Every structure is written in C-alpha cells, then in structure tokens.
Amino acid sequence: MNQQSPLLLTDEQLRTFITNGFLILQTDFSDSFHEQLMAQLNQVYENEGNPGNNLLPRIRELQKVFDHPVITGALTSVLGENYMLHAHRHGHYNASPVAGGWHKDSYWGYGRMRNHHPWWAMIMYFPQDTPVELGPTGVMPGTQNYETRTFAKDDIADEAVASGSAGTFALIHYDIWHRSTPNVLGKHRYMLKFEFMRTQAPESPSWNNQETAWRKPASYSTPFGEHDVLWEETWNWLSGRMGSMAGTKPASAEQVSSLVQGLGDASEPVALNAAYDLAAAGAPGVEALLQALRHENKAISRLAAYGLSISGEAAVPGLIAALNDARPETVVHAVFALGELRDLAASAVPALNGLLDNGTAVAVRRAVVEALGIIGTPIDEVTAGLIRCLQDEDVQVRFMAGLSLSRLGSAAKAAVPQLIQSLDDENRYVRAHSLEALRYIGTEEAKEALIEDLFRSRWCFTTTKENAFYP
Template sequence: MAEQNNPLLLTDELMRKFITDGFLILKTDFSKEFHEKLNDQLLNVYEEEGNPGNNLLPRVTELQRVFEHPVITGALTSVLGPDYMLHAHRHGHYNASSVPGEWHKDSYWGYNRMRNHHPWWAMIMYFPQDTPAELGPTGILPGTQNYDSRVFDADELDQEVLASGEVGTFALIHYDIWHRATSNTLGNPRFMLKFEFMRTKAPTKPSWNNVESTWRLPEATSLLFAQHDVMWEETWNWLSGKLGSMAKTATHTSKIVENKLSMLENNYEPIALNAAYELASCGKYGVQSLLTALQHENGNVSRLAAYGLSIAGKDAIPGLILALDDSRTATVIRAIFALSEHRHMAAEAVPALNRLLDHYSVLIRRSVAEALGMIGHPVKEAVDGLIHCLQDEDSQVRFMAGLSICRIGAPAESAVPQLRIALQDKNRYVRAHAAEALRYIGTEQANKALITFLFDSRWCPTTTPANPFYP
C-alpha cells in the first residue's frame, strides 16, 4: 500500500505495451545530487557490511523517496491497483562482471508456485546511476512473461531489450518475464535495486488513465516471439474489472474444438498457449475439452489446460471441483490454481479446498493457502481455513496464508490472535507477511498487535558493525 503523491498513471498505450511486452522502461526525475548521495550510501554499505539483502530499504534510507515518486507510484497503481503491497523481499544487485548472467525467471523467495498470467505480481528494477549498455544493465526478453519454457535460442537473441538509460531509469516488469544481467564491459560498479510488489485487490475497474474501453494492439511493440490476441484481450478485460469476459455461450463445432485441442500438444509453447486460451472461449464443449486435457499425462498439456480453465468462467467450476479428488498431485494443484483465478465465482469450492488442508502433499496445501485468499468467499470459511494454514508445519504454507489474509483485509479480523503468534515465527517471510496481514486488516486489535511488534523489533539505520552505539 504505497504512499501516493499525485501518482502519474499510465496511459492506455503504455498499458497495452505492458500487456503485450511484459515490461516498461520509465524514468524518475530526481536530481543528480540525489542519486550521487544514494550511490554513496550504497557503496558505503556494500564496502563495510556487504549486501544488506532484505534490509536494503532501511539501511539505505534515501531509497524510500524513490518508491514515493509519482512516476513509480503511478506505474504500480496502474498495473497492480491502488492497494498494492511492497513485499518484504528486496535485493540490491551489484554487477562489475564481464560475464553475463543466466536467463531466468525469479522464484518466489525460493518458493515454486504456478505462475499467474494476470499481473498479480510485478517488479521494479531501479538504476541509480547512468547505465549504458557497456555497464551491464538488465536484459529482458519481451513477451516471455507467460512462457514457462525457454522458447528462445540463447545464441540468437535479437529480441533482447536492455534496461539501459540515464540515472533514475527503471524497468517495471511482469514478475515472471525472462531476464538476465548483461556483461559489464566497463568494469565499473553498477547497482540495480530490485523490489517486488503484490496486488492485494482484484481489479473492479481500470486503475490507469483509461480512455478506451476495448482492447486493441499497441501502436508499437518490441520484437515478440508470437501473437496472443485472445490472451492479451482477456488480460485487458481482466484489468478493467471484467471477470470471465472471454467465456462464450455459443458452442463451436466439434471439428474446430478438436483441432485446437490437438494444438495443446504442440511442442512450441506459444502455439499451445494460444490453443488453451482459444478453447476457453469455445463454450461448454471447449471447457469440457480443457477439463479432459487437465488429466493429460503430459504435464505441459495439463498445465496449459489449467490456464485456459482459469478464464473459462462458471461453466468450468464444477469440473474443477471434481478434479480436486484426482489421484495426481499436479492435477489437483492446477485445478486449485484455475479455481483461484475465478475468485468469488468459485466460492462453492471453498469447503472442498478446506478439506485439503490436512492433505499429505505440502504442495497441495501451499496451493490451497493461496487460493483461499484469491477466492475470499464465504469469508468465514476462507478465514477459518487460513487460520489453519498459519499453524501448518510447512513455513511456505504459513507465509502464503499471511499474504492471502492481506487480500481479504478487515473481514479476516478473527485471524489476529494467530497472526500475533506468527509474528514470532522463525521464518522471516512468515513474520513479514503476518505483519502485512495485520496492516491490511487495520482494526484496532490488529493495529495494536502490529505496533507492539514493530516497536519490539525496531530498526536503527545508522547502527553498523563499525558504529554499534555512538553517536
């Protein structure tokens, strides 16, 4: 939940580019003196103490002003809504190496989960110094945010875009886009400050400077691997608050549906991905085909079917609930994911999801912990399930429960006693997410627990190994 000082919201054109390309390169207008001071702080901390990790923000206090800048608050509000959360995980990347990094998608703090195509998560990569190509900026592959596989040849990357520019440049990226550190041929210190942000409320209307209601392609895009017309339009509609907008009542011919179903098995993921989204718009016959594909022995086919089912509307929900009893863990996880993306429309699934909270598979329990917060209704049953999750033996179930409670907010007040216990958890993200959950609940009881915790664990930004006490 950012402090927003007249945020400069994105335009329709920039939102269209974010949907297709998966990133935007933007720039703040801080003074040269501001960035010189920021860089001095960074260099001192890194030289004296090493990488401060998750304590980057309190240790380099000038950074807080960066995340109050209206260009940054506006970009984040546009993509994640006004109630977005700055996640506790953050990292200052230092690069002086001529050896480029490996292409990768970031994990979720070491936690593997099924990745959302809808922008529930985003990252900002901020460059506090002039960052020409020779200084090794972040390299980004446009349009790859929704590909699980590496669809590209590492030696032939004409598509790569460098997040290079003058001091104050930053990349706003879909959390799951493929990226890497490029070669720093100058050898001078290069900082990239990475912060993660989470959407806490599903969109009910456009949160950017919206003028046009219908989707169209942006006027200019980066060089992309494929065209995804149905997926892009569905994402635009979702961000506009139109849940299940691509579900159709008209039934397509069996021949058309069967052809798209066979394309789900294509080895080139962009083609198979298009087939999944197109099947979701083929009415009940398309939905049934996707439910069958969810059981496919090929994990990629099953996973892509889940993405199709996640936007298919209410016709998919009964079949997804039945799939929760599947003997294969992966199938159950994908069914949970698809149900979660239907949000309140999947409220009837909550009793079945709660019955999985004692499942032997920790992977299933983690998925349920996230889904309960996404669905959120009926509130009592969802919150009761999340209170159970806060007591799970697995730390990742516990910290996902905290994030889910953030999404429910004040109606989750009955979780406050268990969140108070979670503030003392041995896992840093369980503690951090419990604190955030109390903040989003925001009642007197929750605020009292949060303030007590913050005072007990208060941070002194000037205390270092070289300066433990005075002055």
Template sequence: MNSKPQLLTDEQMRKFIAEGFLILKTDLSKEFHQRLLEQLNEVYQDEGNPGNNLLPRIREVQKVFEHPVITGALTSVLGPDYMLHAHRHGHYNNSPQPGGWHKDSYWGYRRMRNHHPWWAMIMYFPQDTPIELGPTGVLPGSQYYDTRTFEEENPAAEATANGEAGTFALIQYDIWHRSTANKLGQHRYMLKFEFMRTQIPQAPSWDHQEKEWITPSSLSPAVRPHEVVWRETWNWLSGKLGPDSTPIGDGAQAQQWIGQLQMEDPELRAAAANRLGLLGADAREAGAIPVLARALEDSFEPVRLNAAYALARMGEPGTAALLQALQHEDKLISRNAAYGLSASGAGAVAGLTEALKGGREEVTVHAAFALGELRHLAEPAVPALIGLLDHPSEPVRYSTVEALCNIGSPREEIVAALKQALNDPDPQVRFMTGLCISRLGPQAEAAVPELIQALDDDNRYVRAHAAEALYYIGTDTAKEALLHFLRQSRWCPSTTPASTFYP
C-alpha cells in the same frame, strides 16, 4: 514535486500486458542519485550487501519508491493498495560475462505462475547505465512462457534497461530476465524490490480512456501473437470476469486457420491458434475444437498457450476439452489447460472441483489455481478446497490457501480454514497464508490471534507477512498488535559495525 501518482496510459498498459515490462524514469536530480550511489559504495565496501535491510539502511531509497512515476506505475498494474514485499535485494554487477536467463523464485519454483499481474518488480538503476555497463535484460512477452522459446544469442529478442540514473524497469514478476555483460568493469547497482496486488481488480486502476483492447502500435520483434491472452488479461485488469466469446474477425477464414494450425512451421501454428481463439464461436462452428484440443499437446509452448485460451472462448465443448487435458500425464499440458480453464467462467467450476479429487498432485494444484482465478464463481468448490488443507503435499496446501483467499466467500468458513493454515508445519504454507489474508482485509479479523502468534515464527517471511496481514486488516486490535511488534523489532539505519552506538 507533485506527489499525485502518474498513472499509466492505456497504451502503456497494453505494452505491459503484451511485453511484460516498461522502462520509465524518475525526475530526481543527478545530485540525489550521486549521493545515493556514494552511500551504496560505502555500504557495500564496509558492510557487504544489506539484503532485506536495504531500505532502512539507505533511507533515501524510500524517496525513489515514493516518486509519483513509480507509485503511478505500480498503482496502474497492481491496484491502489499494493504491498511492498519484505524481500528486496541490491544487485551488484561487475562481471564481463552475461548472467543466465531465469525467472525469479516464489520461495522455490513449484508454485504455479500467474499470467495475470499479481506480482511485479521494480528494478531501479541509481547510476547512468549504458548498455556497456551491464543493465538488466528481459525477453519481451516471455512472462507467459514456462520454457525459453527463443534464441539466446538473438540480440533483437532482448530488451535492456539501459538509461540515465533514475531509470527503472517495471516488470511482470514471471518474465525471463538476466544481467547483461558489464564491459566497463565499473560499479553497477540495480536495486530490486518486489510488489504484490492485495485486491482483485474491480475496475481499471490506470488512466483508462478506451474500453476495448487494442493491439499496441509497436511491439518488440520477440513478441509472438497472443491476442486472446492479452484481451483476457486486459479484461481481468478492468474488473471483468468470465470469457468474452464475441467473435473477432472474419468467420469465413476459420477453415484457413484450422489448416494452418496443422502446418509444420511452429510460428504459423501459434498464429493460427491465436486467430481461431479470436473467432470464438465462429471457429467452434467450423469444427476447430478437435484441432485445438490436439494443439494443447503441441511441442511448441506458444501454440499450446494460444490453444488453451482459444478453447476458453468456445463455451461448453471448449471447457470439456480443457478439463480432459487437465488430466494429461504431461504436467506442462495439464498446466496450460488450467490457464484456459481459469478464463472459462462458471461452466468450468464443477469439473475443476471434481478434478481436486483425482489424487495426482499436479492436477490438484492446477485445478485449485484455476478455481482461485475464477474468484466468487468458484464458491461451490470451497468445501472441497478446505478439505485439501490436510493434504500431504505442501504445494497442494499453499495453492489451496491462495485459491480460498481469491474466492473470498463464505467468509467465516474461509477465515477459519486460514487460521488453521497459519499453524501448518510447512513455512511456505504459513508464508502464503499470511500473504493471502492481506487480500481479505477487515473480513479476516477473526484471524488476528493466530497472526499475532505468527509474529514469533522462526521464519522471517512468515513474520513479515503476518505483520502485513495485520496492517491490511486494520482493526484497532490488529493495529495495536502490529505497533507492539514494530516497536520491539525497530531497526536503526545508522548502526553499523563501525558505529555501534555513537554518535
């Protein structure tokens, strides 16, 4: 088998950006999957769910994640140095009832979710999984929504990961998904692993042939038009930063779309906000900004989403409207404004920095998020962000940690602040700090002593992320500390309650 990663094509990446998932398949043999399935049955029957020890307990699973189809898909979406998260879970489904729609947690649900693909999941099916066996269902395009803007009983809206053994779903971490009904009552396993990006994109990491965004030739009927959002994500993955304000479409139609944005039908309003965003400066000159600013308060989330990203393409007046909406008392409106500001470029930095001082927790979190997404453009905000590491709110502190790592400079000041955060009283702040330090790599060498201390943390994920940070720092001191930790904590995959010592 060729071990070279099989990178995704432009069209596959576009589908992933728009729909939030891809269904792919390995070419491992049926005999391999049968052996893996037998081991799963034995482990679950005799020992229960191995939880985070799934990978060492059933070592053959590692071969799945070394398969070039999977490494290629993950490299394409998350970059070449992606991280396998310490949390993993083998889902077992024999329920005749479907599960509830949900998004997975980031150690709770208070962290602001990413529109850019920072995190992804692999859901792997080791047995033939027809629709009657209850595969995972996903709502295409819903990774951009905080609310469920779909009819739960609409079968055309749901996509399922049914297929032969070796089928896997690559999903954007924030997509709405569920388990479907297992009508056969037979064993159905799904092995879920989480992966994270450790590098901000500098260039495309997939098989990139076409520079510009092209709307996919076929999309699920559940997917609404969010072309401004998709283009911005495509550009972000390509290493571009800041708004692309080039008008796309016929500017003479701007008044038509302004009128449609005020119609009763929410789907028509969402489509109009999308078209005005594509028109960019032409829509601004036609007077679209006040109407789009009102649309930020629309009752239908897809309208608010398109309005926020549309304003990001309209220069200083659009940024001003977003900064005003950031202060809105409705946290959903404030958050959508932050998404728009995260795509607004350097012109948003001063206003976002000022918003950090506002006092309301959600506004501070949203402003810190947007500054982090602006990366090095937000360097002037670093002193204000560092000052928030003593804030009484845990979400403010872990949002600040993530923003500082994304900005990355001035390095010495940021690393010193992150060393402080590794000793934060809240485990989620410590968890996020270790994870984010991994993005800095060797530049964070000064944090090695604090990371070594974190290897003794009471929380399993703080320990795991400290170990990952040492790996990505990669200096001799970091590697020596990591090897010492791994030797002490090595885990025997053959030791079970039925076989504690021999053979």
C-alpha cells in the same frame, strides 16, 4: 508521506505492458540525489556487504524513489491502489564482463504455478547512468506467460535492456525471462529490485483509461508469437471484466479437436494460444479443457488450467470434481484455476479446506492457501482455512497464509490472534507476511500488535560494525 498524485499509465503504455511484459520508465530526481544515493550504496556495500532485505532502512533516501509519482503511478496502474511492497528486496551489484543466465525469479524459493494475470510486478531501479556497456538488466519481450525458455540461451537478437540515465527503471511482469548483461566497463553498477503484490482483484481500470475496447499497441515486440485472446482477456481483467472471453468465439467440433491437438504442440506459444482459444470456444471448449486437465502430460494439464481459469462459472463443477484426482499435479492445476475464478468458485471452498490436512501433498496445500485468499468468500470459511494454514508444518504454506489474509483485509479479523502468534515464527517471511496481514486487516487489536512488534524489533539503520554504540 508522498503528497504528489500518482502519474498513471496511459492506455498505450498499459497495452505495451500487457504485450511486452515490461516498460522502461524514468524518474526526474536531480543529479545530486543520485550522486548521494550512489555514495551511500558504495559505502554500505564496501564496508558491510549487501544489506538484502534491509535495503530500505539502511539507505533511507531510497524510500523517496518508491514515493515518486512515476513509480507509484506505474504500480497503481498495473496492481491497483492498495498494492503491497513485499518484504523481500535486493540490491544487485554487477561488475562482471560475463552475462548472467536467463531466468524467472522464484517466489522466495517457493515453487508455484505462475499467474498470467498481473498479481505481481517488480521494479528494477538504476541509480547511476547505465549505458549498455555497464550491464543493465536484459529482458526477453513477450515471455512473461511462458513456463519454458522458448529461445536459445545465446539468442539475444530480440533482447531489450533497461539502459538509460540515472533514475531509469524497469516495471516488469514478475514472471518475465530476464538476465544481467555484461558489464564491459567494470565500474559499479547497481540495480535495486523491489517486489510488489496486488491485494485486490480489479473492479475497474486503475490506470488513465480512455478506451474500453482492447487493441494492440502501435509498437510492440513479441518475437515468439502473438496471443490475441490472452492479451484481450488480460486487458478486460484489469478493467474489472472477469471471464469476458468465455464463449466469445464459438468453434465447431472439428475446430475444437484441432485446438485440443494444439495443446500438445512442441511450441509453448502455440499450445498456450490453443488453451485460450478453447476457453473462448464455449461449452465444447470447456469440456475439452476439463479432459485435458487430467492428461498424462503434465504440461498439457497445466495449459488446460490456464484456459479453465478464464472459462467462467461453467468450469467450476468440473474443477471441483478434479480435486479428487489421485495425481497431485492435476489437483494443483485445478486449485489454481478455481482461485483465478475468484468468487465464482465460492462453492469450492469446503472442498479446498478439506485439502489442508498435513497428509495432503504439500504442493496441493501451497496452491490451496493462495486460492483461498483470491476466492475470498464465504469469508468465515475462507478465514478458518487460512488460520489453519498459519499453523501448517510447511513453512511455505505458512508464509503464503499471511499474504492471502492481506487480500481479505478487515473481513479476516478472526485471524488476528493466530497472526500475532505467527510473529514469533522461525521464518522471516512468515513473520513479515503476518505483519502485512495485520496492517491490511487494520482493527485496533491488529494495530496494537503491529506497534508492539515494531518497538520490540526496532532496527537502528545507523548501527554498523564501525558505529556500533555511540552517537
């Protein structure tokens, strides 16, 4: 177990993360540590192929990386103390002289409305010296909150790369646009990708916080626009001040009308600012956003949901009413906003549970399962709904249920029997997330189930096709 205290991010580093969507940081392992790590990676990849989700048990020294105080500190600062190392992990090998395509990672194949608040983050770790010529990961700064690629595929003038000596890593907002860059040297280049989830909403700053008020970092790169309200709201949210921007910038009727027009702007950064500015405009802005939620243009509806998600309690009645909309996309957007409003949306839980019938559009059920875990109260009703989700016919509803129950912790102990049954699910992530939920619930019954499953499915990390049976 790591005995070193996490090296928390400073205010300036967190401000940079909020604006740029990433940080490039450095561990201080010895050269010999990385040489041994590379030797193991080369042996495994050459003889066995990519170990995928078994990366940690197959290369056990790698756990030391995720116990390093720079990495634990970065993750604690962004995701809180009880963050989860997700079951999906992947070693990316790049020897191609051709750049990869720009993309956002999916959620294990699951399409979902992406969070602007940092509920998720990734670590991309480089175990070898990675000059630009070796093809490090490239990220497009400031694009973590954009659904669309706002730049041409060959537009790399503003690209940042995770280049550095062995032990360099990128901490990135899960939803930032990124790609692999060309490896013109043709030598081995590994990037070890791990995903992490926040399990608790922030109640206070979890970084080395010295300043209460938001201000922009001294240096940042957001080539496609600035997002003053969004950035300040994210800072406040991470500080435990939810809904802090609601009504802080009152607007006239004419200004509200102009912002509504802005929701349909061809530039997503402009339209995104309009949504957040409407949320800050008070009651007229909330009403305009509720109307836009039902707009025939689904992109406008989605942007309205982001605005409503920070609009505070005033948005809740209108969002509950929108759950009855005939269009599934409108309902999904309303569910998302209710989830982000957390306990302020507790009155929506009965209506949300009512959307869990298999006859409801699957996209709606997928949104509901996540919202329930974030709202979290009333606990008995939320837990009952998530127990139903563990039995849903859709695999993605089932595997999101385990993550939502992890967020509830011991209060969700009524779900333990169904979680135990889910350990035999056909899907690997249903099983993995059920194990995580049992770990976070932490009752004696849950712990016993964890231990039994561990011994039943014990994985021998030294067993390979060359060493199958003997010591």
